[in-house]
Amino acid sequence: MLWGLTALLALQLAGEVVVRFFHWPVPGPVMGLVFALALFLPLGRVPKPVEEAGGTLLRHLSLLFVPAGVGVVAHWERLQQSWLVLGVVLLVSTLLGLAVSAWVFERLGGGEDAF
Amino acid sequence: MLFEAIAPWRELWVYLSATPLFSLTITLAVYLVWEWVHRRSGLHPLLNPVAWSIATLGALLLGSGLPYPAYFAGAQFIHFLLGPATVALAIPLFHQRRRVAAHAKAVAAALLAGSVTAAGSAVLIGAALGLDATMLRTLAPKSVTSPIAMAVSEQMGGIPALAAVFVILTGILGALLGPLLFAVMRVRSSAAKGLALGVVTHGIGTARAMQIDPVAGAFAALGMGLNGVVTAVVLPWLG
Structure with a gap:
């Protein structure tokens, strides 16, 4: 568990360093994800401690968004001014985006489970 | 309010609200309660624990007058784990x-279609409903993870702090209503659901996709990562 967590943090750290150094428009953790894949692919498997620590984090991924989400209250007054318009925009555009994306994916055969 | 009724309680509240312990504990406790409710309801999509935890804690903050930065000083210990958790998304991606x-x-076609539709329709509808240019530039990157959305909106002349709020609200809407939408549309493939959730509703949608199954989770992680890059590179150009 501790080894796995350390490995994940080290990969994130590597991601942050590279992204900052080259001024890439990608967040450090996403670059860390790419590094992790670059490690797993030639290895042919996910090291067990990483699988354990990562699995624990991913099982509770929803929880991790709560603190940032509560930040909505900090902008409460501004949101209240035009909540109806913003609500409509966010609702419609999100549903449209999801519908189009899923539809295109299935249309192009992505939906057939070949494995 | 409630705590201010009696002087000694008030003193205790002043002390407690200033320690990280309080907001950390309450965040976990509120989340666990909603997760329990969610499970008890047979995983009803409208009882999404993230959405209701955020609403409950938000109401608590507004009601008690505890400022968000004071709350975040404790809750940041949970927030911090988002970094390694994002790296860990490589695990389902590797397995799939x-x-x-x-x-x-x-994947490529659905990525572009979803990304363009979500950002484009937000800007068009917003403009039609009379939002100003600054607000539209703030809304455009709402489908991607908040660090990217904040940077992109800033580059385009939007308001980064508000962009982060739109990102969160988009994620909550997608996690709440996405599964219902897929049921109405008769989307059967987990891969399609996951990819759409990842592309349009970033990490919160990905967390929701992980609850569907590992295939949905892997495609969501992929969609989230790819749309982050596409949006970061393309949107500032158009702005």
Whole structure:
């Protein structure tokens, strides 16, 4: 568990360093994800401690968004001014985006489970 | 309010609200309660624990007058784990690598279609409903993870702090209503659901996709990562 967590943090750290150094428009953790894949692919498997620590984090991924989400209250007054318009925009555009994306994916055969 | 009724309680509240312990504990406790409710309801999509935890804690903050920065000083210990958790999304992606590679073309098309539709329709509808240019530039990157959305909106002349709020609200809407939408549309494939959730509703949608199954989770992680890059590179150009 501790080894796995350390490995994940080290990969994130590597991601942050590279992204900052080259001024890439990608967040450090996403670059860390790419590094992790670059490690797993030639290895042919996910090291067990990483699988354990990562699995624990991913099982509770929803929880991790709560603190940032509560930040909505900090902008409460501004949101209240035009909540109806913003609500409509966010609702419609999100549903449209999801519908189009899923539809295109299935249309192009992505939906057939070949494995 | 409630705490201010009696002087000694008030003193205790002043002390407690200033320690990280309080907001950390309450965040976990509120989340666990909603997760329990969610499970008890047979995983009803409208009882999404993230959405209701945020609403409950938000109401608590507004009601008690505890400022968000004071709350975040404690809750940041949970927030911090988002970094390693994002790296850990490589695990489901690795396990599903063959499936992902087999569907590369569908992934690319769905990525572009979802990304353009979500951002484009937000800007068009917002403009039609009379939002100003600054607000539209703030709304455009709402489908991607908040660090990217904040940077992109800033580059385009939007308001980064508000962009982060739109990102969160988009994620909550997608996690709440996405599964219902897929049911109405009769989307059966987990890969399609996951990819759409990842592309349009970033990490919160990905967390929701992980609850569907590992295939949905892997495609969501892929969609989230790819749309982050596409949006970061393309949107500032258009702005």
